[in-house]
Amino acid sequence: MLNIVLFGPPGSGKGTQSGKIIKKYGLVHLSTGDILRAEIANKTRLGMEAKKLMDEGELVPDEVVIGMIDKKIEENPDAPGFIFDGFPRTKEQAYALKKLLAGRDMKIHLMISLEVDRQELIQRLLKRGKDQGRSDDNLETIENRISVYEKQTAPVMDFYAREGVFRAVDGMGSIDEIFERIVKVIEEVRT
Ligand code: B4P
Numbered sequence: 001m002l003n004i005v006l007f008g009p010p011g012s013g014k015g016t017q018s019g020k021i022i023k024k025y026g027l028v029h030l031s032t033g034d035i036l037r038a039e040i041a042n043k044t045r046l047g048m049e050a051k052k053l054m055d056e057g058e059l060v061p062d063e064v065v066i067g068m069i070d071k072k073i074e075e076n077p078d079a080p081g082f083i084f085d086g087f088p089r090t091k092e093q094a095y096a097l098k099k100l101l102a103g104r105d106m107k108i109h110l111m112i113s114l115e116v117d118r119q120e121l122i123q124r125l126l127k128r129g130k131d132q133g134r135s136d137d138n139l140e141t142i143e144n145r146i147s148v149y150e151k152q153t154a155p156v157m158d159f160y161a162r163e164g165v166f167r168a169v170d171g172m173g174s175i176d177e178i179f180e181r182i183v184k185v186i187e188e189v190r191t
Helices: 014-025 032-041 045-056 062-074 091-102 118-132 139-153 156-163 175-190
Strands: 004-007 028-031 082-085 110-115 166-170
Touching: 004 014, 004 156, 014 028, 014 082, 014 175, 028 032, 028 062, 032 045, 032 062, 032 082, 045 139, 062 091, 091 156, 110 156, 110 175, 118 139, 156 166, 166 175
Parallel strands: 004 082, 004 110, 028 082, 110 166
Antiparallel strands: none
C-alpha cells in the first residue's frame, strides 16, 4: 500500500499533479476541495455552508472535512493506496488523519510539499479564474487563501517532518518536469 499526502499552497499544482500520480500508480484520489465543490454543485446544506467560507478563502471547519475523508476511506476498502490532495490543512486535521488511518492499520508513507513562489501562485490562480470562472480565484480571495495557508496550513509540514515522511519538491517549471521530480521521490520510497 502507498498513501501520499500532496501538500502545497493554493495554486501549487496539487490537483494537477494528483491527476498524473493516480494514472501512473492507480491510487484513489481524495481531494477535499473537489468533494466540497461537488457538495456545492448538488446544493446540499453542507455545500451551502462551505461555499460562503470558500468564497472568502477561509477554511471549512475541521470536523466537516475529517468526516468527509473518513467516509471516503470507508467506501474504498480495496484501494491500493490513497493520495490526499488539499488535506490535511491544519495540525488538527493531520492528527485526525493519523488516528483514523491507524484504526485501519494504515499510515502515511510520504508527504510531498510543492514549493512555488508567491507571484507564480497568484498568476496561475488568476489565469484559472479567467479560464474556468472558479469563484474563489479572484485576487482578493487568492491573497487571503495564501495568508490562511501561511498561518494555518504551513505548520502541517512540521508534523510530517517529525513523522519522518516529509519531502520538499520544486514546484516551479513545466507540469511534466515537476511530475518527473515527484516520481523520483515516490520511487525512492517504494524501493
Ligand atoms: P482546493 O480545491 O484544495 O484548492 P487549491 O488549494 O487552490 O488547489 P488546487 O488543487 O485546486 O489547484 P492547483 O494547485 O492544482 O481548496 C479550495 C478551498 O476549499 C479552500 O480555500 C478551502 O476553503 C476549502 N478546503 C479544501 N480542503 C480543505 C480542508 N482540508 N480543510 C478546510 N478547508 C478546505 O492548480 C492551480 C492552477 O495552476 C490550475 O489552473 C493549474 O492548471 C495551474 N498549474 C498547475 N501546475 C502548473 C504549472 N506547473 N505551471 C503553470 N500552471 C500550473
